[in-house]
Amino acid sequence: MRTVKVVIEKADQNYSAYLDGIDGIIATGQTVDEIKNNMYEAINVLVEECAELGCDVPEELQGDFELVFQMDVKSLLDFYTGIFSKAGLERITGINQKQLWHYSSGKRKPRPEQALKLEAALHKLGKELLSINL
Known part of the structure; x- marks a missing residue:
C-alpha cells in the first residue's frame, strides 16, 4: 500500500x-x-x-x-496552543520555552533534529495517554 x-x-x-x-x-x-x-x-x-x-x-x-x-511545527504549536503550554512542552520535550516561542511565531524554523524531538515527545505522550483507563 x-x-x-x-x-x-x-x-x-x-x-x-x-x-x-x-x-x-x-x-x-x-x-x-x-x-x-x-x-x-x-x-x-x-x-x-x-x-x-x-x-x-x-x-x-x-x-x-x-x-x-x-x-509543520509552527502550525502544530498554533493548533494546540490552548492545550499545551510552552512550559508543559518544555517539560516533555526538553526544548526551552524561548525556542518554542520562536517556532510558534514563525521567526525560526526548528532544525530537523528539534522537530523530531518534539514529534517523539508528543507521540510518547499520546501512547501514555492511550494506555490509561479511567
Whole structure:
C-alpha cells in the first residue's frame, strides 16, 4: 500500500491541507478531524468526477493508498496552543520555552533534529495517554 502525504498548514482563519505532489486537491477545516474528513471527501469527489468525465485519476490515488497527515511545527504549536503550554512542552520535550516561542511565531524554523524531538515527545505522550483507563 502506498502512502500519500497530506500537508496541513495554518491559514488565516482555519487550517488548509493539500496532497504533496498532487495538484488540485485541497481541504480546509477548524480541526484535524474535519480536515481529514474533508480531504477524503475531496479525493472521492475527484475520483467520481474523473469517472464521469473520463479523465485520469492521479496514479498515487489509484488502488490502495493511505493518507499520512503532516503539520509543520509552527502550525502544530498554533493548533494546540490552548492545550499545551510552552512550559508543559518544555517539560516533555526538553526544548526551552524561548525556542518554542520562536517556532510558534514563525521567526525560526526548528532544525530537523528539534522537530523530531518534539514529534517523539508528543507521540510518547499520546501512547501514555492511550494506555490509561479511567
